[in-house]
Amino acid sequence: MPAAHGRGVSWMDVAADLLLGASCPGCGTPGWAICLPCRETLAAGSPFEVVRRVDAFPGVSAGMVYAGPVRRLVAAHKERHARVATPALAALLAQAVCHRRPEGPVTLVPVPSTRRAVRQRGYDSVRLLAECAASRMAAAGRSVQVVPALRHVRRLDDQASLDTAARWANLQGAMAAERLYGPVVVVDDVCTTGATLYEACRALRAAGVEMCEASTVSATVLRRDRTDRSAGPAAAGPADA
Numbered sequence: 001m002p003a004a005h006g007r008g009v010s011w012m013d014v015a016a017d018l019l020l021g022a023s024c025p026g027c028g029t030p031g032w033a034i035c036l037p038c039r040e041t042l043a044a045g046s047p048f049e050v051v052r053r054v055d056a057f058p059g060v061s062a063g064m065v066y067a068g069p070v071r072r073l074v075a076a077h078k079e080r081h082a083r084v085a086t087p088a089l090a091a092l093l094a095q096a097v098c099h100r101r102p103e104g105p106v107t108l109v110p111v112p113s114t115r116r117a118v119r120q121r122g123y124d125s126v127r128l129l130a131e132c133a134a135s136r137m138a139a140a141g142r143s144v145q146v147v148p149a150l151r152h153v154r155r156l157d158d159q160a161s162l163d164t165a166a167r168w169a170n171l172q173g174a175m176a177a178e179r180l181y182g183p184v185v186v187v188d189d190v191c192t193t194g195a196t197l198y199e200a201c202r203a204l205r206a207a208g209v210e211m212c213e214a215s216t217v218s219a220t221v222l223r224r225d226r227t228d229r230s231a232g233p234a235a236a237g238p239a240d241a
């Protein structure tokens with residue numbers, strides 16, 4: 001992967017990669033990579049639009065539904081340095097970006113990881129996915145760049161420990177962005193409530209970005225969103241359960 005990620009990569013990381021490579025991180029089957037059934041499952045995924053009942057929710061696409069092997073691969077990539085999963089997850093992300101924005105130049109902006117998370121994990125998994133997805137898109141002829149234009153402006157609680165209402169509150173006004181020109185697609189590994197992508201796009205728009213959308217490797221599908229497309233609450237808020 002790009003040299004930018006060389007910093008913070010320790011022998012422990014390399015050893016973890018090697019050890020994790022001994023079984024498929026999507027299902028645990030012994031082997032040295034993602035197993036064939038998991039690869040086939042990923043290949044069968046198709047990008048889709050992510051719907052959240054929140055006013056001014058940005059256009060969001062995902063590479064496939066957050067379930068089965070992709071769910072385990074995303075978790076392993078984020079938490080266990082399972083970099084054997086990077087190419088497969090980045091391929092899904094690239095498909096999602098191309099679904100949302102099929103042509104023309106585009107700037108990918110990774111959702112920022114907290115400093116604490118990067119310190120604990122030793123690397124920034126979303127930025128790694130963004131750069132790998134950009135490489136794939138560039139190889140296919142797209143004009144694409146990755147710019148880490150978002151940053152946190154205050155300390156965040158760990159989203160995983162919070163319920164939906166608290167996630168929205170935790171993220172409200174939590175990010176700032178630098179001004180970018182041209183179409184921007186915020187990228188992340190998974191979209192659940194949508195609170196992170198909403199805040200990222202809010203910060204980019206506040207910085208003057210005119211065209212801001214988002215794409216993720218995978219996303220949950222909320223049953224309510226399949227059937228009820230009525231207008232959401234007046235403000236983006238806890239109603240997005």
Ligand SMILES: [Zn+2]
Binds near residue numbers: 025034038039069
């Ligand atoms: Zn597998």
